[in-house]
Amino acid sequence: MSTAAPAPLVDEALAADLADASLTLARRFAAGATLWCLAPAWEPHAHHVAVEFVHPVVVGKRALPAVALTGPDLVPSVRISVRPGDVVLAVAAADDSAVASVMRRAPAWGVTTLWIGNGERPPQGAADHVLWLDDPAPSLPATGGFVLLYHVLWELTHVCFEHPGLLTTAPDCTDEVCVTCSDEGRLAEVLTPASGLDPATARTAQGTERVDTTLVGPVAPGDLVLVHAGLAISRIDPEEP
Amino acid sequence: MTSEDTGFLYPFIDAEETDAAALLSDLAASARAKAVESAALRRRSLDECGPVLAAAAAEIARRFAAGGRMFTFGNGGSSTDAATLAGLFAHPPEHPPLPAWSLTADQAILTALGNDVGFELVFARQLIARGDGGDIAVAVSTSGSSADLTVALREARRQGMYTVGFAGYDGGEFADSPDVDACLVVRSQSVHRIQESQALLGHRLWSLVHSHLGRPDAVSEGQP
Structure with a gap:
């Protein structure tokens, strides 16, 4: 079974994605963001991410606001919860329709998005940060691979807090037409x-x-x-x- | 990774720092190093726990076949890993579903017990109410010594349940406990790396249980 082979799950590209996502997350937290966690098909992951940030296992690390959103009617739940500048992190397959809808609406809510999953990737640009394992095994969400990704995300985010000079930098806007800062659309x-x-x-x-x-x-x-x-x-x- | 203690080695780290490239490069290297460490530990844990996993899977399969049910429990992040394991048994993406529940799923029961009788009893009291001698109790912990888990395992043992304890470090109290039939220890000092390996051990346990249940003689073996 492909999921049973514990090879290193993070290649260079994923490591770079994790680094980028961590710096973004640290910057958002520094600016007052709350992290909203979704995992419709494997809800315990949403709770794990939230408790990781709220109650760190490493003594002395600061508690950060993170909340798991679970249950039915996920889109309305996220809609009333998020404020501009917040971050939504989803652990879900690319074909999860509720998560895809949240991701699509996020720019209208002023929210930064992270999407963790495996198998077929979400379309380009579906989330601000896509942290993906290519192994399509349907039981992969229960092998610890996602746990590794959000553990590393937490660890790197806290490394970023040791670099206060980099936390206030405005995010670069390199898109040809940036929907968040131009009025093109x-x-x-x-x-x-x-x-x-x-x-x-x-x-x-x-x-x-x-x-x-x-x-x-x-x-x-x-x-x-x-x-x-x-x-x-x-x-x-x-x-x- | 740099810490506060080694900050003097990295003079570029200060409030005036404005170029993120060096940090991003460090972060990416750190991510890869952690993944390598995690993979090595997962490989080692699968090897070390192989015999215990095999024995546990055989007995758990026998109990499921005989009508037994599984209850999983843990604290904090481990409670979510316990819930993922129960979900894997109960709502599997492949293989038939089996009766398994996480004992942290009901906040009314959890808070009623925590408030009225004390947190040490939040799982034991649920096992008293729901458990049966033919069932399976799975405690997920990194320390292996949380009081609410050891008390629940004692109750499970008293009833005749088969008990599985996931632990980290040196196994904590689970390692030498007469209340733990199968002790799966991930030998690491990092809570994060321990949890990553425990998830894989749980997945392997589930997979092995279904290997047993898939054999033609499995069901008849389990029936009285």
């Missing part, structure tokens, strides 16, 4: 549809905004749209990456 999640003369309202990383939905037609709460200069210019399918 920011993601927005509809809160209320247009009614009479009142425009729709939508949640974006900047807060609640009034959005003209004339171009995209009637919208319902939870719909995702791209907003440019106050105008919804296209719809985004929350199920599509």
Whole structure:
């Protein structure tokens, strides 16, 4: 069985991903973030990540705010829990529809995302940080491989706290069109549809905004749209990456 | 990895530091080193625990075949690893499901017992209520000495359950306890590395149990 061979699970690429994710996480924590942990198919992983950060096994390491979100209706649970600047960490397969929906909506909530899983990878850009084991074995989530990944994430995050000068650096924006800092098309999640003369309202990383939905037609709460200069210019399918 | 104690060796570490490249390089090297250490420990633990795993799997399979159930429990991160193990038995991605539960799943019971009779009894009292001599008790710990686990294992033994104890370090109290039938010790000083190996041992145990149950004679052996 492929999962039984305890070869080192972290190659150079994954090590670099873990390093990047740890620095991002440390920066978010330094700025006041809460870490929200999801693992719909293997919920104990969500609890393990949360207790790791809240109650460190290494005496003297600071307690950090982390919370497991479990149970049904995961998307609504995350929606009401997160605040701009927070971080969502999911342990889930790439085809987990609830997690994919959370990841898709995260930019509208102003949330940074980490996705741990195995087997087929999520599409490029599905999360800010993808920490992935390629072994597709369906029982891999119970072999300790994910535990290793989030243990290392915790350990490296605390190393970052020893480098305070690097925690205040603004994240680089290297995308050609960065949805988080340009107005080319920011993601927005509809809160209320247009009614009479009142425009729709939508949640974006900047807060609640009034959005003209004339171009995209009637919208319902939870719909995702791209907003440019106050105008919804296209719809985004929350199920599509 | 640098610690506060060795900070003087790394003069670039200060509040003025602005280039993340060196840190990211250190972090990535550290991640790889930890993964190598974890893999070596997992390999060694599988080898060392092989005979105990084989014996435990045979007896657990016999008990499942005879109608026994599994209860798993632990504290903190180990409680989540215990829950993952129960989930692997009860909701497996392959092989037939078997009756297994984590005793930390019900917060009403856990807090009622913790508040009313004391935390040492949170698992033992659940075994008193639910347990049967034909069942299996699995305690997951890194120290091997947590009082709520040792008390629960004593109760399990009193009832005639088969008892499995996962421990780290030198095995703690589990190692010499007459209440532990199968003691699986991951010999490390790191809580994190111990838990990673314990998960793999639990996965191997599950896999071996199904090897036994898959044999044509397994069920008949277990029936009275």
